Amino acid sequence: MNHDLPDLAAIREAHARIRPYIHRTPVLTCRTLDRLVDAELFFKCENLQRVGAFKYRGATNAVQSLDDESARRGVATHSSGNHAQALALAARTRGIPAYVVMPRTAPLVKKAAVAGYGAEIVPCEPTLQARERTLAEVVARTGAHFVHPYDDPRVIAGQGTAVVELLEDAGALDAVITPVGGGGLLSGTALAVAALAPATRVLAAEPAGADDAARSLAAGRLIPSCEPHTICDGLLTSLSERTFTAIRAHVSTIVTVSDDAVREAMRLVMERMKLVVEPSAVVGLAALLEKRQEVPGRRIGIVISGGNVDLGQLPWQPAR
Amino acid sequence: MNHDLPDLAAIREAHARIRPYIHRTPVLTCRTLDRLVDAELFFKCENLQRVGAFKYRGATNAVQSLDDESARRGVATHSSGNHAQALALAARTRGIPAYVVMPRTAPLVKKAAVAGYGAEIVPCEPTLQARERTLAEVVARTGAHFVHPYDDPRVIAGQGTAVVELLEDAGALDAVITPVGGGGLLSGTALAVAALAPATRVLAAEPAGADDAARSLAAGRLIPSCEPHTICDGLLTSLSERTFTAIRAHVSTIVTVSDDAVREAMRLVMERMKLVVEPSAVVGLAALLEKRQEVPGRRIGIVISGGNVDLGQLPWQPAR
Numbered sequence: 001m002n003h004d005l006p007d008l009a010a011i012r013e014a015h016a017r018i019r020p021y022i023h024r025t026p027v028l029t030c031r032t033l034d035r036l037v038d039a040e041l042f043f044k045c046e047n048l049q050r051v052g053a054f055k056y057r058g059a060t061n062a063v064q065s066l067d068d069e070s071a072r073r074g075v076a077t078h079s080s081g082n083h084a085q086a087l088a089l090a091a092r093t094r095g096i097p098a099y100v101v102m103p104r105t106a107p108l109v110k111k112a113a114v115a116g117y118g119a120e121i122v123p124c125e126p127t128l129q130a131r132e133r134t135l136a137e138v139v140a141r142t143g144a145h146f147v148h149p150y151d152d153p154r155v156i157a158g159q160g161t162a163v164v165e166l167l168e169d170a171g172a173l174d175a176v177i178t179p180v181g182g183g184g185l186l187s188g189t190a191l192a193v194a195a196l197a198p199a200t201r202v203l204a205a206e207p208a209g210a211d212d213a214a215r216s217l218a219a220g221r222l223i224p225s226c227e228p229h230t231i232c233d234g235l236l237t238s239l240s241e242r243t244f245t246a247i248r249a250h251v252s253t254i255v256t257v258s259d260d261a262v263r264e265a266m267r268l269v270m271e272r273m274k275l276v277v278e279p280s281a282v283v284g285l286a287a288l289l290e291k292r293q294e295v296p297g298r299r300i301g302i303v304i305s306g307g308n309v310d311l312g313q314l315p316w317q318p319a320r
Numbered sequence: 321m322n323h324d325l326p327d328l329a330a331i332r333e334a335h336a337r338i339r340p341y342i343h344r345t346p347v348l349t350c351r352t353l354d355r356l357v358d359a360e361l362f363f364k365c366e367n368l369q370r371v372g373a374f375k376y377r378g379a380t381n382a383v384q385s386l387d388d389e390s391a392r393r394g395v396a397t398h399s400s401g402n403h404a405q406a407l408a409l410a411a412r413t414r415g416i417p418a419y420v421v422m423p424r425t426a427p428l429v430k431k432a433a434v435a436g437y438g439a440e441i442v443p444c445e446p447t448l449q450a451r452e453r454t455l456a457e458v459v460a461r462t463g464a465h466f467v468h469p470y471d472d473p474r475v476i477a478g479q480g481t482a483v484v485e486l487l488e489d490a491g492a493l494d495a496v497i498t499p500v501g502g503g504g505l506l507s508g509t510a511l512a513v514a515a516l517a518p519a520t521r522v523l524a525a526e527p528a529g530a531d532d533a534a535r536s537l538a539a540g541r542l543i544p545s546c547e548p549h550t551i552c553d554g555l556l557t558s559l560s561e562r563t564f565t566a567i568r569a570h571v572s573t574i575v576t577v578s579d580d581a582v583r584e585a586m587r588l589v590m591e592r593m594k595l596v597v598e599p600s601a602v603v604g605l606a607a608l609l610e611k612r613q614e615v616p617g618r619r620i621g622i623v624i625s626g627g628n629v630d631l632g633q634l635p636w637q638p639a640r
Binding site: 047050275277307311 | 349627
């Protein structure tokens with residue numbers, strides 16, 4: 001198997017490649033939250049990225065990396081989450097087709113979002129086997145290029161560009177903390193920070209109900225999630241060998257958080273920072289609020305990964 | 321009566337004075353909204369300002385303008401809205417007392433917010449007369465300095481700093497549109513733009529149910545609101561002679577919008593831009609969406625004035 005990982009040069013190239021298409025998202029601060037966690041927090045707001053998630057960086061890098069000949073046949077993926085929307089918009093921006101394999105049971109609102117960005121949805125039965133077979137059929141039929149949600153060095157390089165901007169805007173940081181699901185964002189962040197700011201520690205947070213990354217890091221071998229259960233719908237996936245390789249090399253700590261802590265962190269970010277965030281986006285802040293793990297230093301960067309949440313079904317009842 | 325208005329020098333001085341205390345809020349863009357209104361929109365996100373509203377600029381300028389001798393006795397105001405929170409935090413930041421006269425009937429959540437910033441709440445009966453008498457008593461008893469929510473040149477100068485940053489970050493604009501209630505934000509914006517970018521037109525939007533500014537501009541004389549009714553709880557107040565003077569001189573158009581258009585604009589901004597906004601904040605966007613008024617040019621700045629909204633009572637049902 002090929003477990004290539006991008007180096008700093010690849011992340012820099014990705015940044016130059018995607019810059020015309022992405023938002024340079026702001027780095028925001030909040031003194032109320034600083035007081036609560038007794039630190040200085042710098043929030044990199046990828047919920048304000050196009051399609052509402054950092055995933056647009058990696059998808060755009062993958063799509064814009066293709067030569068014209070490959071690009072013409074389009075791109076394909078299987079996802080019912082932010083990567084599907086991101087790939088759909090990245091493809092539309094380049095003027096090429098996108099095929100997204102989604103289970104028939106996926107929520108209508110997610111299908112509508114992907115279709116709204118112009119992708120062709122290819123339905124499949126809701127099993128891993130059906131999903132992979134359907135994707136293989138789509139690729140065989142169309143010649144489309146498969147873009148994995150995270151197990152792809154171009155995707156990882158794209159996700160790594162967010163922390164490059166964070167370091168540029170916030171200055172030196174003692175630590176950076178990101179969510180971890182499949183590990184695309186975390187491995188890209190870890191590789192960029194190791195090269196750009198080796199004194200800055202990289203941590204990650206994940207839901208206790210989907211803690212494959214914490215268990216894998218502790219065991220020193222890949223332990224996939226088994227029936228993950230959490231409100232963090234973006235963090236259900238398990239690491240790949242590729243992302244785990246980068247994480248083992250560069251990530252010091254993976255903290256697990258309860259769904260209750262995630263709800264509280266969401267409420268605080270929406271009420272105090274006026275940002276719409278999805279549950280997965282605030283696991284890093286939740287980890288700091290729970291204080292179950294000492295975080296080194298005072299200047300801490302937090303990547304807010306996305307904001308795609310159903311505002312009619314917020315997972316908490318705001319204080320009145 | 322003294323109807324002093326700040327000139328550009330006063331706005332520049334205010335900016336220098338408040339810069340250490342305020343957030344430099346980001347200017348964000350959204351291609352989905354650009355397509356909907358067929359223009360290029362530049363959103364100045366004062367919902368991301370401290371206390372969640374532009375009001376912190378004016379309140380901070382007023383508080384930081386006081387000499388030490390006056391400041392020691394504190395500041396006072398009557399308000400149950402964002403100005404009260406803004407003045408409370410501005411006073412706490414300078415380490416001086418703040419007294420806020422609020423009707424006994426004000427929502428608990430608003431009292432808690434003001435008290436949370438350390439102000440002393442002075443209750444009064446819910447009438448204009450009781451409010452003014454109570455404020456006069458507070459000022460007589462404490463020697464506190466009264467800071468009006470908008471009828472004050474230092475407050476107007478502070479509010480004018482938002483558009484200075486917007487012009488710096490967005491570049492040349494064909495038009496700028498702000499909400500108008502008492503006219504502090506609008507007059508500060510109009511005075512700054514007239515001096516800095518005389519080719520840029522200044523427009524305002526207000527709810528049809530509180531349209532004193534539109535009627536006043538049309539009549540050429542001040543016509544106060546009479547029993548205003550709208551979901552835009554920040555825009556119920558009427559212009560003062562002072563703010564009307566600036567508005568008559570520099571504002572080309574005041575558009576009125578329906579509460580339904582405000583609900584739709586809120587939904588779009590929260591779902592597509594991932595920003596928490598209060599109803600008053602989106603009247604400008606609502607005006608563009610309703611297209612009842614031709615807005616000149618393509619590059620349009622919109623001041624998003626605040627984000628203090630009860631997330632448990634959003635005034636619309638999000639699409640599912």
